[in-house]
Amino acid sequence: MLRTRLHALPPPLYRRVRRLWLSIVPIVQCSLAAGIAWWVAVVVFDHPQPFFAPIAAVLSLGLSLGKRWRRSVELVSGVVIGILVGDLLISVIGSGAWQIIVVVALAMAIAVFVDDGPLIPMQAASSAVLVATLLPPGGAGGFHRAIDALIGGLIGILIGALVPVNPAHRARRDAAGLLATMRDAARRLAHGLRDMDEHEVSAALASARGTQEAINTMRADMRGGKEVSAISPLYWSSRERLQRISATADPIDNAVRNFRIIARRALGMTQRGEALDPAIIDILDDVGEAFEVLRAMMIAKPNEEPDQADAARVLRSIARKAKPELVAHSSLSETAVMAEIRSLLIDMLMISGLRRSSAAATLR
Known part of the structure; x- marks a missing residue:
């Protein structure tokens, strides 16, 4: 009965409803992974603002099934590179427009040298920008952020295993x-x-x-x-x-x-x-x-x-x-x-x- 009603919808609406239906499980996976990654980083590791954890969890899963292991590795690697470059450089040269140029260029160059995956350079650049603009460098911040990214990637893989798409x-x-x-x-x-x-x-x-x-x-x-x-x-x-x-x-x-x-x-x-x-x-x-x-x-x-x-x-x-x-x-x-x-x-x-x-x- 439900299938008949769906097929009776106008074609553009039917395609959208079908696309949503086929994406329900990945959406649930991403939602659960984001919340659990945040909870683990805050409660278990006592990190005050672990926003890299839910971001990493969502990106490691995504809406597609393909290459989730590689996506998680690329994500964590990119975040670590961006954080380390951002923390080390910004703490020395300060913040500003030209400092962002230097930090992003160096983070992306290192990421490209490390691997040819498309996600690592983008994630390294975005993480470096966050450190250079919104997050104070220095102290244990860089280490905590890297740990948050690792938590998110691992939680994403775990959720993918325990709440899998058929x-x-x-x-x-x-x-x-x-x-x-x-x-x-x-x-x-x-x-x-x-x-x-x-x-x-x-x-x-x-x-x-x-x-x-x-x-x-x-x-x-x-x-x-x-x-x-x-x-x-x-x-x-x-x-x-x-x-x-x-x-x-x-x-x-x-x-x-x-x-x-x-x-x-x-x-x-x-x-x-x-x-x-x-x-x-x-x-x-x-x-x-x-x-x-x-x-x-x-x-x-x-x-x-x-x-x-x-x-x-x-x-x-x-x-x-x-x-x-x-x-x-x-x-x-x-x-x-x-x-x-x-x-x-x-x-x-x-x-x-x-x-x-x-x-x-x-x-x-």
């Missing part, structure tokens, strides 16, 4: 969304080619071209999911499943790229008035149905259907139709389209769990 759910959702986009694009491409409709073929190509951000998100969430399953005891049993899901990242990416090539060649043929063999168009229609099976496979729970074997069975039946003999006497354009379809089928077979050698052998 690592498999996010990865499966991303992959299924991409496969659904490719399903619709393949169906649209086949329809456009049957009707020699340049607009439809162009729209199918545009849809495939617009997936790069979704691919990047999928890869990041798959990496983050593996990280969560390694850190959180609640999801240690999901490691093998996450490994299987993550193994589909490259084949999905390659399938999208191959489909773009097919659509681009098909668009050129349509613009020139060249009709594609109806048998090949039927195969593209079948490809759309196969993308739907792969999508259903991706969101199916363990021991539910369709599974990898079901998807591979569907794809093998399509592979048997994609015979080189179909283009034995065809034009170069038609032959090129068939070659790319066969490459696409190899990628799709790999999404279903086959190794590249086994997938390629299916299309010999």
Whole structure:
């Protein structure tokens, strides 16, 4: 009932509500980590104003799953560098505009020398600016601030482990969304080619071209999911499943790229008035149905259907139709389209769990 009501919302509002819903757990994680980090720094370590602790906790978690360990290390390193440089220099040269220039330049230079991560220089610079402008240097302040940053980073990792995002759910959702986009694009491409409709073929190509951000998100969430399953005891049993899901990242990416090539060649043929063999168009229609099976496979729970074997069975039946003999006497354009379809089928077979050698052998 709730899902139906959500889908009834205007598309812009639906996208915003969905985005908020998918971010609920990371928001809860960041909120808890910030409050707990502040409490630990104040009550346990008796630091009077430990604002670096909640800042570090929030930044170490963020709204994305990817590279949280590295983000925490970069954050703490950047804060420590900025604090030490700021405390040491400002206590000697005083505060002012040119002093800020010197402090920020030196902190960022040291940070870049230490590591090539993007967060360390920015965090070092911002920490140095805070010390140079708002926080009195000297004494134990610099040491306390470094400890606060470490507290925040560790609390962030701890909260990420104890209140985790379901690592498999996010990865499966991303992959299924991409496969659904490719399903619709393949169906649209086949329809456009049957009707020699340049607009439809162009729209199918545009849809495939617009997936790069979704691919990047999928890869990041798959990496983050593996990280969560390694850190959180609640999801240690999901490691093998996450490994299987993550193994589909490259084949999905390659399938999208191959489909773009097919659509681009098909668009050129349509613009020139060249009709594609109806048998090949039927195969593209079948490809759309196969993308739907792969999508259903991706969101199916363990021991539910369709599974990898079901998807591979569907794809093998399509592979048997994609015979080189179909283009034995065809034009170069038609032959090129068939070659790319066969490459696409190899990628799709790999999404279903086959190794590249086994997938390629299916299309010999």
